[in-house]
Amino acid sequence: MSTVAIVGAGYMGTVIATPLADNGHAVRLVGTHLDGEIIRCCRERGHHPRLRRALPRGVEPYGVEDLAQALEGAEVIVSGVNSLGVRWIGQALGPHLRPGQSVIAVTKGLEAAENGDLVILPDVLRGELPAGIRDQIGLAAIGGPCIAGELAGRRPTCVVFGSRDAGVAERLAEVFRTSYYSVWTTTDLVGLEVCVALKNAYTLAVGMADGLLERAGGCDEAGAYMHNLGAACFAQACTEMAHLLRITGGGRAFAYGLPGAGDLYVTCQRGRSYRLGVLLGSGHSFVEARALMPGETLEAAECVRAVGEALPKLAARGLIDGGDLPLMRALVDVIVRGRPAELPLGSFLRVQNRRAQ
Amino acid sequence: MSTVAIVGAGYMGTVIATPLADNGHAVRLVGTHLDGEIIRCCRERGHHPRLRRALPRGVEPYGVEDLAQALEGAEVIVSGVNSLGVRWIGQALGPHLRPGQSVIAVTKGLEAAENGDLVILPDVLRGELPAGIRDQIGLAAIGGPCIAGELAGRRPTCVVFGSRDAGVAERLAEVFRTSYYSVWTTTDLVGLEVCVALKNAYTLAVGMADGLLERAGGCDEAGAYMHNLGAACFAQACTEMAHLLRITGGGRAFAYGLPGAGDLYVTCQRGRSYRLGVLLGSGHSFVEARALMPGETLEAAECVRAVGEALPKLAARGLIDGGDLPLMRALVDVIVRGRPAELPLGSFLRVQNRRAQ
Structure with a gap:
C-alpha cells in the first residue's frame, strides 16, 4: 500500500x-x-x-x-x-x-x-x-x-x-x-496531452452545432434536429486532432482511441465546454457567454487561445498551410476575435480531401 | 440538368x-x-x-x-x-x-x-x-x-x-x-463501405452501455450516468474500425473521419441500432429485443452476423489474432449466440495497448 x-x-x-x-x-x-x-x-x-x-x-x-x-x-x-x-x-x-x-x-x-x-x-x-x-x-x-x-x-x-x-x-x-x-x-505522453486539451476545444464546435439549432428555432415540424451538423464537426475535430498530433509528434492512433474520439464523445455528453459551445452557437458572443457561466474555469477557451497563438507561427515555419485546421480557425475567430459562431462546412471537406490523397 | x-x-x-x-x-x-x-x-x-x-x-x-x-x-x-x-x-x-x-x-x-x-x-x-x-x-x-x-x-x-x-x-x-x-x-470505396456498415454494428455497443445503466437502476443519487462506459465503447469501436479497415484494404484515416467516428457519432444520437443496443444492455436477449422492434430492419444485427461469420475464417488465415476485435466478438456473442450483453473493458485495453506498440 x-x-x-x-x-x-x-x-x-x-x-x-x-x-x-x-x-x-x-x-x-x-x-x-x-x-x-x-x-x-x-x-x-x-x-x-x-x-x-x-x-x-x-x-x-x-x-x-x-x-x-x-x-x-x-x-x-x-x-x-x-x-x-x-x-x-x-x-x-x-x-x-x-x-x-x-x-x-x-x-x-x-x-x-x-x-x-x-x-x-x-x-x-x-x-x-x-x-x-x-x-x-x-x-x-x-x-x-x-x-x-x-x-x-x-x-x-x-x-x-x-x-x-x-x-x-x-x-x-x-x-x-x-x-x-x-x-x-x-x-506517448505528448499525444495523450495534446488530445486531452484539444477535445475540450473541439467540444465547443459540437456544442455550437446544437446552439445553431436553438437559434434556428429548434427541431422542425417533422422532428428534424441538427445531429448531422454536430457529427460533421465531430469528424472534423478528430481529423484535425490527427493533424495536430502529427505536428506535435504524437501518435495518430490516439485520434480514434480513448484520448481522442473517446474523450471527445464523453465531453460532448455534458459539461462546461459543451454548454459554452451551445451558448456561442445560439447567438451569444464569447464575452456574453463567459458572463453567463460565472465562476467556471473554461479550459476549452484557454486551449483555443493557445492554439490560436501558435497557428500563425507554425504557418510561418511551414509546418501547416494557411487553410489547414479550418474548424480550429473558426473557433479562434469566435473565442479570440469575438466573432459570431460559424461552422464552415465547405472548408472542412476541401482540406480533408487534400489530406486524404 | x-x-x-x-x-x-x-x-x-x-x-x-x-x-x-x-x-x-x-x-x-x-x-x-x-x-x-x-x-x-x-x-x-x-x-x-x-x-x-x-x-x-x-x-x-x-x-x-x-x-x-x-x-x-x-x-x-x-x-x-x-x-x-x-x-x-x-x-x-x-x-x-x-x-x-x-x-x-x-x-x-x-x-x-x-x-x-x-x-x-x-x-x-x-x-x-x-x-x-x-x-x-x-x-x-x-x-x-x-x-x-x-x-x-x-x-x-x-x-x-x-x-x-x-x-x-x-x-x-x-x-x-x-x-x-x-x-x-x-x-476508397472499400474503406467507405466498411465504415458505413460497421458503424451500425458498433452503435449497438454504445447503446448497450446506456442499457446497462438502465439495468443498474439509472443515474445514482449524485447524478452519475454511465457516459464514461459509452465513451470507452465508442473509442474501442473506432479502434476496431481502423483494424478492420487495415484488413479489408481501406484507408485507416476514415476511422477518425466522416465515415467512421462522424457517422458513429450521429448513429449514437438516435435511431434503430442505438435503441436495439439499449434493449440488449437493459437485459433483453436478442430474440426478445427483436420482438420488441417489429417491422424494423436491423442492419446492425445483419452486419454483426456477417463479421461473426468472417472472424474465424480470417483468424484461420492468420489475418487476425484470436484476441483481436474484442468488442465485435462481444457483439457476436449477443447477436449470434444469444448471450446476455457484456462489455469486456479489460480486453479492450490489452489489445489496444499491443496494437499501439
Whole structure:
C-alpha cells in the first residue's frame, strides 16, 4: 500500500481519491488556496460540497498550509489543479519533492511557446521544478474519457496513464487500477496531452452545432434536429486532432482511441465546454457567454487561445498551410476575435480531401 | 440538368430526392414491392407517410411495375433499398441498364465471402448485373453521417461519395451537392463501405452501455450516468474500425473521419441500432429485443452476423489474432449466440495497448 497526496480538491482531484481509497492506499487530499471552503466541509462533515458525495473512507483532508506535511512520505503526488494552476503547483511542490517520487497530473491544457510549438502541461510543470530534482521524479498524466461524478460513483471508466518512462506509467497504473477504473498505459505522453486539451476545444464546435439549432428555432415540424451538423464537426475535430498530433509528434492512433474520439464523445455528453459551445452557437458572443457561466474555469477557451497563438507561427515555419485546421480557425475567430459562431462546412471537406490523397 | 431514378422509397431513398429536386433535376421515385402503400400515398396526397413530409416539388412517384419506364433515359440511378434488397435490385436493374449510366447506393452492410473476406455491398450488387454491362456503368456509394429526416428538412449535412472511378464520384457529387448537402468524394470505396456498415454494428455497443445503466437502476443519487462506459465503447469501436479497415484494404484515416467516428457519432444520437443496443444492455436477449422492434430492419444485427461469420475464417488465415476485435466478438456473442450483453473493458485495453506498440 502507498501513501498518495492529491493537491487540488476540485472535481477531478477529489474523485481520483475513490479508486485509491478502494485500493487501500493512504490518501491525503490537499486543498489549494481556492479550496478552503471545500476542505472545511470535508473536515467537518466528511462531505464534498461540489461533488455532493461523502469523501471515501480513509481520505484525510489537508489545508494548503499543511502541504509540506501532506507530501511527507508520499510515494505518489497527484496534481489536481486546473490549467491556470500548473505553474503554481510546480513551484509549490518543488522544495518538497524527493528523488523517486512520482507526480501524475489530471490537468487539461496546452501552452504556445515563443516559436509556436505547443507545449504540454506536464512539461510546463516540470519547468517550474528545481533543476536538481526535475529528472529524479517520475512525471505522468491522465487522459481519456472520465466524467468526474461517474468515477466518484464507481461507474466503469477507461483511462490512459502516460509517461515518457514506461515503468513509471505502469507502476502508477498498478496503484490506481480497480475493477471499475481500467487503466491503459502509454509512453506517448505528448499525444495523450495534446488530445486531452484539444477535445475540450473541439467540444465547443459540437456544442455550437446544437446552439445553431436553438437559434434556428429548434427541431422542425417533422422532428428534424441538427445531429448531422454536430457529427460533421465531430469528424472534423478528430481529423484535425490527427493533424495536430502529427505536428506535435504524437501518435495518430490516439485520434480514434480513448484520448481522442473517446474523450471527445464523453465531453460532448455534458459539461462546461459543451454548454459554452451551445451558448456561442445560439447567438451569444464569447464575452456574453463567459458572463453567463460565472465562476467556471473554461479550459476549452484557454486551449483555443493557445492554439490560436501558435497557428500563425507554425504557418510561418511551414509546418501547416494557411487553410489547414479550418474548424480550429473558426473557433479562434469566435473565442479570440469575438466573432459570431460559424461552422464552415465547405472548408472542412476541401482540406480533408487534400489530406486524404 | 439530369434525370435521376431512385429505386426504393423508404427513408433514405426518398430523402435523397430533396437535394436532387432542389438542384432542378427530374426525379423519379420508384417504390419496390414493399413500398406500395408509400407510393399510393405519394401519388394521391403528395405526402410520404413514414417521413411525415410532403414530397419535394418535381418528384414523380412510380410503382415497381413501372421500373423500366422510370429508368428510361435516367443518367443516374440511386439504389435506395436496404441490405436485404441488394441482390434483388441488381437483378431488377440489370436488363435495363445502358452504358454510361451511374448507380449510386445508400445501402449499409457487409457480406462474408466463403473464404472470410468481407465483401462490400456495391460489389454484391455488381455481381448480380449481366457481365456485358457490369463494367460499363459507374458504380458508387454514399457514406457519412446522415439522419434521413434531417436531410429531408434541409439541415446541414456532410457526406462522402465513393467510387473506384474518381470521375464518377466527382460527377455524381456535382449532381447532388447543395448548400445544405456537402459532398466530399473518395476513391476508397472499400474503406467507405466498411465504415458505413460497421458503424451500425458498433452503435449497438454504445447503446448497450446506456442499457446497462438502465439495468443498474439509472443515474445514482449524485447524478452519475454511465457516459464514461459509452465513451470507452465508442473509442474501442473506432479502434476496431481502423483494424478492420487495415484488413479489408481501406484507408485507416476514415476511422477518425466522416465515415467512421462522424457517422458513429450521429448513429449514437438516435435511431434503430442505438435503441436495439439499449434493449440488449437493459437485459433483453436478442430474440426478445427483436420482438420488441417489429417491422424494423436491423442492419446492425445483419452486419454483426456477417463479421461473426468472417472472424474465424480470417483468424484461420492468420489475418487476425484470436484476441483481436474484442468488442465485435462481444457483439457476436449477443447477436449470434444469444448471450446476455457484456462489455469486456479489460480486453479492450490489452489489445489496444499491443496494437499501439
